[in-house]
Amino acid sequence: MPSETFSYPVLTVLTFWPVVAAIALGFVRSDLNVRRLTLVASLVELALAWPLLGFQKIAGFQFVEIHSWVEAWGLQYYLAVDGISIMMIWLSLFTLPVCVLCSWTYIGRRIKEFHVCLLLMTTACVGVFSALDLVLFYVFWEALLIPMYLMIAIWGSDDRRYASLKFFIYTLAGSTLLLVAIVALRIAGGTFSIPDLMQQDFSFRFQFWIFLAMGIAFAIKVPMFPFHTWLPAAHVQAPSAGSVILAAVLLKMGTYGFLRFSLPLAPAASEYFAPLMIGLSIAAIIYGGAIALGQKDIKKLVAYSSVAHMGFVTLGIFLFTVRGIEGAIVQMLNHGIITGGLFMLIGTIYERSHSREIEKNLGLGKYLPAFMFFWGLFGLASFGFPGTNGFVGEFLVIAAAMDQTINICGLNIPLIGLLTIPGAMLAAAYALKVLLKLAWGQPSSAAGKNWKDLNIREWVYLVVPAVFVIYLGLAPSGLLSTIDPSIEATVQQFEQKTGTGQPLPLGEGYDSAALTDLSQPEQRDANSAGIQRLAAGFDAAQEPKL
């Protein structure tokens, strides 16, 4: 059902309902009522999203809302969703109530401010994934930083000041150049509207620079391999709910940015940089896994595993095939569910043992069977055990990578695919290692025997992701059919613009001759039929149309 049949603008309501709830929190006195009100508000938010279930499985944007914002500059209040963003919005919406529940006893001070931060973050998350105006997108993109910063800096653990500052400066410094790219796109394309800009072709030189300017912002957010150092610090110090939002939603904004901006707006540059991005993704997969294997802190382990998982996402995106991007989006969703679940589990065990060291939490299988059940489930899903959702995403990405063969000494070798295998093996190693120790290790202290197993509240917030782990693992077709049309359209448009007749830019043609071809932008330009607007170069940008 399109949005016209509903009497309210769904996306606007979803975006700003949490703000209304946050204001309402100002009038509530007792801590318990603050928690209750936020929980109710988050459930109402989910109920308000009901019309989104009527999302039609077609490629175009749906639930469109366009209003003029600043006419003089052509700024629009432009919200809509398509197959790429709808799943991310659902993920954000489900994250909120779960976060409220997992902070119920974890957060013991400044409760009102904490919940205001949670609600404002949800607003920013929904806004980022539904905004189709560049400036509006940037507003939500940056608006997320302050509440996230406060969440780590106020409610984090001992080293919170260092971690929060690093997070803030790293991500904000990265996105300042995104603003330059937005301004450049406005002047060159004459509009801030993303769908309109997608229709245009820019010169390779222009694409080259905006890809770099945007790419740094997105790569830091993902985070891709050399830019990942803020993530373990932030994850380890953040409170449980902060880690969940960080893992489930915030990291996805980076990969979403690549899909929504880099591929459609700078296709030729994306293709040009693809070998680099693929190389960095593989580095992240192997490096993240290897570092995770050596961690003693559970949270750090999961944080580094995030780096590896997000490596699969960026790998899938930069294969430029339907299967690769499909895998990337599924992996984005799965990583949000699985890692979110793991972080909540870490939160529950931290509330009991007051330690995140693996050594302090050994041998829980006997005393906390329910806890270990969930840990086992999410742990298996995290390394892509068949039957769990982790398998679907990882399988799709690896399958897409295996399609890309490189001609070495006359043999077509799927080099990229082969390189991801050690990463997948490392994932199994670290996930099983920690599972083994937590479940069957020698209990490190007698205290563990007195810990209570999960209570009902904890059951509730763990069952939610667990259901999705199993459901998406066994029946991913509904998910795939929702996201497929948009992905096909994106890939089709990409191929049209780059002029690659076949969908595999790194396919059979990727021999030494093609390599020189790729490395010489002028030549690429001349060869690419899709890039027509060579004349409208980087410098000769048009006057703003006012």
Add this chain to the structure above:
Amino acid sequence: MSNLDLNFNILALLPELGIFLLTLYILAAIIAGAGKKPGAAKCVLATVPVGALIVTALSVYGLCARQTMFWGSYEVDALSQFFKLLVAAGFFVAVLNARRQATLEEGQRLDYFLFLSFSAWGLIMMASANELVTIYLAMELASYSLYILIPLRAESRGAAEAGLKYILFGAAATALALYGLSWIIASQHSTYIVELAAKDWAFSSNPLAAMGLTMFLGGMFYKLALFPFHFWCPDLYQGASNETAAFAATLPKLGAVVVLVRLATLFNPGGDLANIVAVLAGVSMTFGNLCALAQKDLKRMLGFSSVAHAGYILVGLTPGTPEGLAAASFYAVAYLSMNLLCFWVISRVAPDGRNLSYRDLNGLSKRSPWLALSLTAAAISLVGLPPSIGFVGKLWLLTSAWGHGYDWLVILLCVNTAIAIFYYLSLVRHAYTEGEDDPLRGAAPDTGLFSSLGATVLAIVVVVLGVVPAPVYNMALEAGLALLP
């Protein structure tokens, strides 16, 4: 030409008249001896904010007035009315802010507000001055009153030092401007900006005029605290009382911006003068931000931050388009509102009038949540993060300068944003996360209704203008289009 008549129309001069009458009113009260009777002084002081509010209302009413007066030297146009409203509104906030000044001696209160409104009067006239000598006179009127205000901080040697520095630097800068003015007259035989706009200002063909204008601009750069005319700025902020610094940091800059916007019509896009302005803007923002990083005193930090913001504003003057001028004017609104907010919080956190360092903000979120929240809004806006007026202002500056040969300046501005994050964020960091239980090192923050309400209202202005910038921006754009059709 009808433009070169007297064309006197009192209805077009309501803001000027309003503030002039307010000045006369305070002066009359002083002459009548109200300063010696505490009761009478209190009565008069209570009416000053009301007077300032009336002036603001008159400025709103006068927004649509258009007239060229006094033989073409005084231009009542969209730009001037826009800035008059800003000065009047800023003056109103500054007066409210200065009302309970702890470091001002009782006997000097009336004099203080007299010179405050004198200065605002000069600034309001600067907005309309369309001729170099008129500009100069209005600027001096605004400056001389300020010279007297700066040292008015009880028993503070720092304030005396700041006052002296401001006078000496100011004298040198205005002398430079006057000297430049003589060169302009000698080479171009006119002081009317309208006539000067048609003349040649290239260094190669008309070096005398270009040098003269550069020197004249130096006088404005001094008011704006642009590198390398900024040396007085951090010292003055630190030395003067918090409330005086709130005025000196915001309103005189508006006067400088409006004159620079008018003079920007003389720049050729890509010409020598535009290039000089662009280079100074780039150096100023980088230098200001790097210096601000190292500061511990809040006002000193804000001093260097305003050096950086002066650079940001000039970015709008380089492309030579109406959008650029509008962006600079809009950023002046942003600068005014976020700095007034910041100084409001500082003045309230130190009700005893002491200077604050970052450490004094520790635990502010507990002691006064509203002030802490408002300070956060100010910090977000000063960094240029959405949703705030600072972000929108920066976005217009970037968009107007891109594609006009100053792309490097746009990139430099964004890099500067990244540099500035740290020290602005430190405000939030100290208010929310550091040493929540540290003992106070002076008077407790003023958590009264007046204090919290004022901060909240200013914070709402900063945020709302960031979300709904169109009405204000359209006014600025109209002003820009009137100057560069």
